[in-house]
Amino acid sequence: IGGKDSHTFYVDAASGDDSAKGGKDDPFLTLEAAVTASREVEGDKTILLRGMLHLHQAISLSEKDSGLRISTDPDEDTMATLSGGTSLEGIVWEKTEEPNIFAADLSSFGFDDVPGLHFADLGERGMVARFPNTLDPFKMNEAFGGDQRIEQGLATWLPPKSYKEDDYSYVVVPGVRNDAPDAWFADYVHGVGGSCAVYDPPVSYWCSNATQGGGAFQFLIPSGVVLDESFLPNLPKYNEKSLEQAVVNAWRPARWENWMFEGDFDLEKKTIVFTKGGFQGARGEKEGGDWFIENVFEELDAANEFFYNRSSKVLYLYLNSTMASSPEDYGKLVVPQEESVFNVQGTSKNNPVVGLTIENMKITGTRHTYLTAPHTVPSGGDWALERRGAIFLENTEQTLVQNVKVNTVDGHALMISGYNRNTTVRGNEFAWVGGSAIASWGRTDGETDEGAFSGMGGTFPRFNLVENNIVREVGHFEKQNSFYVQAKTAQSTIRNNVFFNGPRAGVNYNDGFGGGDVLEGNLIFNTCRESGDHGPFNSWDRQPFLTPIVDPEGSTEMEWRIIKGNFMIGNYQSQETVDNDDGSGYYLTEENFLVYSSNGLKSDFGGHDNHHISNIYAYVGSGTWGSGTCFGDITAQLEGHEDLYQDNLCVLSEGGDYGNFDDSGAIPKMGGNDVYVLSSDSVKTTGVNGVPLAEFQEKNPGVDDGSEVSVLEDWQMIIDKAKALLEI
Numbered sequence: 029i030g031g032k033d034s035h036t037f038y039v040d041a042a043s044g045d046d047s048a049k050g051g052k053d054d055p056f057l058t059l060e061a062a063v064t065a066s067r068e069v070e071g072d073k074t075i076l077l078r079g080m081l082h083l084h085q086a087i088s089l090s091e092k093d094s095g096l097r098i099s100t101d102p103d104e105d106t107m108a109t110l111s112g113g114t115s116l117e118g119i120v121w122e123k124t125e126e127p128n129i130f131a132a133d134l135s136s137f138g139f140d141d142v143p144g145l146h147f148a149d150l151g152e153r154g155m156v157a158r159f160p161n162t163l164d165p166f167k168m169n170e171a172f173g174g175d176q177r178i179e180q181g182l183a184t185w186l187p188p189k190s191y192k193e194d195d196y197s198y199v200v201v202p203g204v205r206n207d208a209p210d211a212w213f214a215d216y217v218h219g220v221g222g223s224c225a226v227y228d229p230p231v232s233y234w235c236s237n238a239t240q241g242g243g244a245f246q247f248l249i250p251s252g253v254v255l256d257e258s259f260l261p262n263l264p265k266y267n268e269k270s271l272e273q274a275v276v277n278a279w280r281p282a283r284w285e286n287w288m289f290e291g292d293f294d295l296e297k298k299t300i301v302f303t304k305g306g307f308q309g310a311r312g313e314k315e316g317g318d319w320f321i322e323n324v325f326e327e328l329d330a331a332n333e334f335f336y337n338r339s340s341k342v343l344y345l346y347l348n349s350t351m352a353s354s355p356e357d358y359g360k361l362v363v364p365q366e367e368s369v370f371n372v373q374g375t376s377k378n379n380p381v382v383g384l385t386i387e388n389m390k391i392t393g394t395r396h397t398y399l400t401a402p403h404t405v406p407s408g409g410d411w412a413l414e415r416r417g418a419i420f421l422e423n424t425e426q427t428l429v430q431n432v433k434v435n436t437v438d439g440h441a442l443m444i445s446g447y448n449r450n451t452t453v454r455g456n457e458f459a460w461v462g463g464s465a466i467a468s469w470g471r472t473d474g475e476t477d478e479g480a481f482s483g484m485g486g487t488f489p490r491f492n493l494v495e496n497n498i499v500r501e502v503g504h505f506e507k508q509n510s511f512y513v514q515a516k517t518a519q520s521t522i523r524n525n526v527f528f529n530g531p532r533a534g535v536n537y538n539d540g541f542g543g544g545d546v547l548e549g550n551l552i553f554n555t556c557r558e559s560g561d562h563g564p565f566n567s568w569d570r571q572p573f574l575t576p577i578v579d580p581e582g583s584t585e586m587e588w589r590i591i592k593g594n595f596m597i598g599n600y601q602s603q604e605t606v607d608n609d610d611g612s613g614y615y616l617t618e619e620n621f622l623v624y625s626s627n628g629l630k631s632d633f634g635g636h637d638n639h640h641i642s643n644i645y646a647y648v649g650s651g652t653w654g655s656g657t658c659f660g661d662i663t664a665q666l667e668g669h670e671d672l673y674q675d676n677l678c679v680l681s682e683g684g685d686y687g688n689f690d691d692s693g694a695i696p697k698m699g700g701n702d703v704y705v706l707s708s709d710s711v712k713t714t715g716v717n718g719v720p721l722a723e724f725q726e727k728n729p730g731v732d733d734g735s736e737v738s739v740l741e742d743w744q745m746i747i748d749k750a751k752a753l754l755e756i
Contacts, residue, residue, distance in 0.1 A: 037051075037056065037062040037066055037075045039076070039108075040057070041057070041079030041080050041081045043055070058081070063096075075096065076100065077098070082111045082113065082115055082393075083110060086367070089370065090372075091381050094381055097384075098387070098389070108390070109389065109392060110369045112364055112365060112367070113393030113394075113395075115362050128349055131343065133342055134341050140338065141338060142363050143364060144364045147359065148360040149358070153436065153438075154333065155330070155333045156322045156335070158320050159260060159327045160176040160177060161329065177320045178260070180281060182256075182259045183253050184254040185253050185315040189251050191222040191223055195221055197221055198217070198237055201481045202214075203215060205572045206666075208664075208666060208669065209664045209693050210664065212611060212663075213572065214572075217233065222235055223248050231404065233405065233571055234405065235247050240611075241634075242609070249314075250306075250313075252299055263298065271293035271324060273338060274291070274324050275289065275321070275323050276316075279316070279317035280316070283559035284309065285507060286508070307403040308412055309411065310409065310411055331346060332345075332348050364438050367416050368394060369419065370386060371420050372421045373421075373424075374422070374447075377423055377446075377447035380423045386419065386428070386429050387431050387432060392434070392436045393436065394437040395438050396439050397414050398414075398439075401439075402414060406538055406539075407538050407571050407573075409515065409570070413467060414440075415469065417445075418439065418440070422445040422446040423446060424451065428452045428454070433456070434457070434458045437460075438504075444489045446469075446488070447489075451489065451492050453495075454495050455497065458499045458511075459499075459501050461509075462504045463505065467512075468489045468520065470483065470489055472573065482582075483573050488518065489517040492520035495522075498525070498526045499525065499527045503531040507532060507559065510532060510533050512535050513535070514538065515538035515539055516539065517542075518542030518544055518545070518587075522548070526551045527551070527555075528554045530555050532559050532566075533564070533607065534564040534565060535566070536566050540611070542573070544587035545589045549594065555602060556600050556603075560601040563603055563606070563607050565596065565607060567609060568609050568611060569611040569613060570610055589615050591615060593619050593620065596621070597624060602626075603627065604625050606629075608630055612631070612635050617643060618640070620644070620753075621753060624648075625656070628678055629658070634663055635663050636671065640676060642674075643676045645678040647681045648681065658703060659673040662690055666693060672697045674698060680714065683709065684710075686703045698732045699734050699735055702736060704739065705738075706739070710737075
């Protein structure tokens with residue numbers, strides 16, 4: 029098979045045989061068999077795939093598989109597909125007494141659960157039986173309207189479980205940085221236990237007793253919900269067993285994240301007391317926001333809804349009678365079962381998988397993990413995550429994921445976890461993803477002790493390269509998700525990608541761990557479609573970390589991050605196109621075309637060293653957050669760590685301040701900005717800190733020199749300048 033030092037193995041899902049030799053004309057049936065055979069030879073190794081492979085378990089690869097390339101057979105007309113789901117072949121559907129409801133016995137499949145139902149031939153997902161019904165829960169909500177929910181305020185939520193102070197333990201590493209006044213985020217802090225018991229490990233910045241930032245308070249979640257037929261009309265039909273499998277899916281108020289809960293149902297009191305869940309985000313609240321209830325048989329009453337009875341092993345499907353007369357008309361049905369298709373893990377960072385290539389294939393059919401997998405808070409941002417993904421990488425070097433189409437996976441698509449070096453993600457398409465498309469999440473030297481402050485052990489992703497990908501329709505189940513998110517990750521380059529259609533921020537940096545990252549040449553739009561705040565890009569930096577990035581001996585300083593040459597559109601509910609939130613610093617944002625949103629530069633709650641240079645901001649103040657400013661420094665700053673707003677072009681949708689800043693500390697550096705307004709009257713009033721620009725410049729010599737306000741006469745001028753800026 030192959031030459032002396034080159035070995036090629038074939039897998040054919042239709043005609044293969046695992047007792048064969050794995051050659052072109054006598055292929056293996058399963059990828060597992062090909063991997064086993066490849067481990068018995070030395071030299072370059074390739075596995076070529078044909079057809080649709082339904083996996084019964086994830087393909088586990090280790091350092092034994094270094095140098096392996098897995099791809100579609102180039103002689104095939106179509107890409108091979110790897111599915112983490114089980115095809116429901118040979119099932120018999122029977123019509124029930126209820127109109128349009130069909131039932132099938134799945135006991136022969138041995139399923140513990142049916143977490144999802146994919147209509148593979150139609151390219152669609154079924155919906156778990158729920159109330160309120162929704163025509164299309166996987167079409168992103170516009171202005172919060174697409175996915176029907178019970179409105180916030182209609183239900184009574186049971187108060188959070190109470191904890192005593194000694195239920196918590198606190199870790200504080202004091203005074204490890206000093207780049208903002210008033211000791212903003214100067215200490216490393218986290219809390220363990222107490223309300224953080226929902227996480228695994230039970231630790232979070234938000235369980236500390238010293239949290240800072242916007243809306244900061246110690247984490248808590250409601251303990252249950254009271255049901256009432258005024259908003260749940262089928263409640264009188266419920267019995268003691270109706271909610272044994274139920275899930276309450278609730279936005280946190282303000283739609284910063286959504287929670288999923290399981291619980292015990294008390295029919296007499298009409299309450300659900302939560303027993304699991306609420307760990308899908310980092311920011312708590314005592315009540316839920318807009319919500320729905322799902323996985324309830326009595327709510328099976330809308331087209332394409334399904335319910336699986338775990339006890340009887342019977343699957344029920346509510347037929348879409350406008351397109352089908354029986355479930356057979358749907359074509360192939362797939363139940364997602366596996367969390368991963370590829371589980372790639374070296375033994376340790378000293379024994380990594382090196383040089384693995386996964387390319388030219390389709391990946392689909394993995395299950396959601398929002399209630400089954402342990403979640404924890406990766407760092408001081410607002411996120412909680414689970415270390416899961418359709419492709420999972422840990423302890424790898426020089427992994428290449430290329431030209432892979434990841435479609436209809438119900439959890440995260442790609443998880444880069446712990447130690448990884450020089451991971452390249454190039455030319456892929458990620459679509460219809462239940463969580464994030466790409467998540468990069470490192471590990472520190474401890475979890476619950478002081479070691480959590482240190483990244484000196486090096487067990488974190490470094491030098492990720494994510495380029496030329498198309499990512500769309502993400503966050504269908506867990507809403508605090510993005511096209512790309514990183515935590516405890518350094519020196520990544522995210523460039524020349526197209527990112528669109530997501531519920532929250534497009535790209536998120538959850539902390540300032542080490543820095544040195546580049547976000548360049550990307551097109552990002554249609555973010556915050558189901559929530560408010562943020563926009564195409566969002567960052568936080570509430571927890572300092574000790575890393576070897578700036579100083580090999582260890583430093584809490586970080587290298588500057590570069591945001592350059594991007595075209596970002598802050599439509600839907602975006603607050604900013606570039607949202608540098610609590611504590612964010614050391615950002616150079618230059619030569620970007622930033623369209624819409626309510627504000628330009630943002631620096632708040634201890635933000636500093638935020639430099640915006642030579643950007644074009646088109647129609648600032650046009651977002652749903654109302655009128656805004658080209659730059660807003662609403663936090664005091666230290667000398668030597670001032671923000672900078674220089675040589676930018678900004679079009680204000682309304683008059684008023686083009687900029688404002690907190691003057692209780694060092695004055696931000698600004699100047700040379702061209703500000704355009706839409707009326708001559710606004711020219712006279714537009715300025716800084718409530719003072720018209722000319723008057724402000726006269727009173728503050730040397731501050732904002734060279735900036736001018738004028739009327740926008742021709743919008744085509746903005747387009748021409750943007751094209752020149754982006755070289756398009």
